Amino acid sequence: MAKTTYRLVEVPFSKTECGVDFFINTAHGSERRGVLTEYPVFKTDFFEMFFFRKANGYLLLGYQKIELHDGMVLILKPHQQQEWHIDEDALDYDFLIFRNDFMRTFIADKFFVYRLQYCQQTDTPPYFMATADELTEYERLLKKIRSELRQPVADSYHIIVSVLYYLLAVLNRRYTETYSLPFELPKNHYAFLFVELMEQHIRDLQRVQEYADLLHVSRVTLNQSVMAQYGVPATVLLKQRLLAEIKNGLLFSHKTVSKIAYDFHFSEPSHLMRFFKKATGKTCTQFLQEYENGTFE
Missing domain, CATH: 2.60.120.280 (Regulatory protein AraC)
Known part of the structure; x- marks a missing residue:
C-alpha cells in the first residue's frame, strides 16, 4: 500500500x-x-x-x-x-x-x-x-x-x-x-570539532582531508581522534553523515536527483547515484519506491 x-x-x-x-x-x-x-x-x-x-x-x-x-x-x-x-x-x-x-x-x-x-x-x-x-x-x-x-x-x-x-x-x-561503543575521555577535541564542521559544511566538503585542513591537523591525527571517540574511521563517519543528508533530500525535499547532486557538489548525478548504490545496495529509485510502498529501514 x-x-x-x-x-x-x-x-x-x-x-x-x-x-x-x-x-x-x-x-x-x-x-x-x-x-x-x-x-x-x-x-x-x-x-x-x-x-x-x-x-x-x-x-x-x-x-x-x-x-x-x-x-x-x-x-x-x-x-x-x-x-x-x-x-x-x-x-x-x-x-x-x-x-x-x-x-x-x-x-x-x-x-x-x-x-x-x-x-x-x-x-x-x-x-x-x-x-x-x-x-x-x-x-x-x-x-x-x-x-x-x-x-x-x-x-x-x-x-x-x-x-x-x-x-x-x-x-x-x-x-x-x-551497543559496545567507545567510552573514554578524549585526548583532544578534534573529533568533536570534526562533527561540528560536518554540520556546517557537509554539502560542500566530502573529503576528510578538507576537514583536517580546516582544523590544521593531519588526516592521520584527525582519524585517530575520531576512532578513539566514535569507534569508526573519520571517512566512515563522514560518509554516514553525507548519506543521511542525501536520503533526507531524496525523501523530503521534492528535488530531483540531479538537483540534489548539484546541491552536494557532485560533478555528475551519476556520481551521486554510484555513491548511494555502493552505500545502500539500492538505487535512488528503488529507495524511493520502497519508502512510498511502506517499506522502511
Missing part, C-alpha cells in the same frame, strides 16, 4: 509552556496528550527524550521504522521528520525536551552534546531498553527538573543544569554499554 503524503509541519520550542525562560521542559505524557499525533508529519527544533513504561505502535523517523516497546528510552535529535502511529491514550511515559542552545548557554563544556554517542551515531538505533529500576531512577531525575521548572527560585537553573548534565551522562553510559 502506497504511503500517504502529508504536509510537513515545523514545530518550534515554546518557552511559554515551561513557565520559565528556559529552553527545557519535562512532564508526564498525560499532561501533553495529543501532542504526538496533533500533526501527521512534523519536525522539531529541539532534542526529545521519551521514557516509556507502556508503549505501542511505531514511529517513522525519517526513513526508519522504530517499533515502540515497554521499557524503551527513545532519543530524538532535532530536525528529523516524525510520523507517530500509536494509541496515545494507552501510552505511559515521561518526556524531556530541550534546545541545544540551552546546553550551550548553561553548560560550560561546549562539546558536551558531541560527547553523547546517541547524538552522533547513525549505525546504531536512537534507543535502548531500560530495566524497571533504571526507569525509576530516570523518573526521579525528571521529577527534580520538573519541580524546579514549575516552582523556580534563585538557584533553580543551577540545579536544573546539574541534574540534566548528570541524566544525559548516565544515559550516554547506558547507550554505549548497550
Whole structure:
C-alpha cells in the first residue's frame, strides 16, 4: 500500500509552556496528550527524550521504522521528520525536551552534546531498553527538573543544569554499554570539532582531508581522534553523515536527483547515484519506491 503524503509541519520550542525562560521542559505524557499525533508529519527544533513504561505502535523517523516497546528510552535529535502511529491514550511515559542552545548557554563544556554517542551515531538505533529500576531512577531525575521548572527560585537553573548534565551522562553510559561503543575521555577535541564542521559544511566538503585542513591537523591525527571517540574511521563517519543528508533530500525535499547532486557538489548525478548504490545496495529509485510502498529501514 502506497504511503500517504502529508504536509510537513515545523514545530518550534515554546518557552511559554515551561513557565520559565528556559529552553527545557519535562512532564508526564498525560499532561501533553495529543501532542504526538496533533500533526501527521512534523519536525522539531529541539532534542526529545521519551521514557516509556507502556508503549505501542511505531514511529517513522525519517526513513526508519522504530517499533515502540515497554521499557524503551527513545532519543530524538532535532530536525528529523516524525510520523507517530500509536494509541496515545494507552501510552505511559515521561518526556524531556530541550534546545541545544540551552546546553550551550548553561553548560560550560561546549562539546558536551558531541560527547553523547546517541547524538552522533547513525549505525546504531536512537534507543535502548531500560530495566524497571533504571526507569525509576530516570523518573526521579525528571521529577527534580520538573519541580524546579514549575516552582523556580534563585538557584533553580543551577540545579536544573546539574541534574540534566548528570541524566544525559548516565544515559550516554547506558547507550554505549548497550551497543559496545567507545567510552573514554578524549585526548583532544578534534573529533568533536570534526562533527561540528560536518554540520556546517557537509554539502560542500566530502573529503576528510578538507576537514583536517580546516582544523590544521593531519588526516592521520584527525582519524585517530575520531576512532578513539566514535569507534569508526573519520571517512566512515563522514560518509554516514553525507548519506543521511542525501536520503533526507531524496525523501523530503521534492528535488530531483540531479538537483540534489548539484546541491552536494557532485560533478555528475551519476556520481551521486554510484555513491548511494555502493552505500545502500539500492538505487535512488528503488529507495524511493520502497519508502512510498511502506517499506522502511
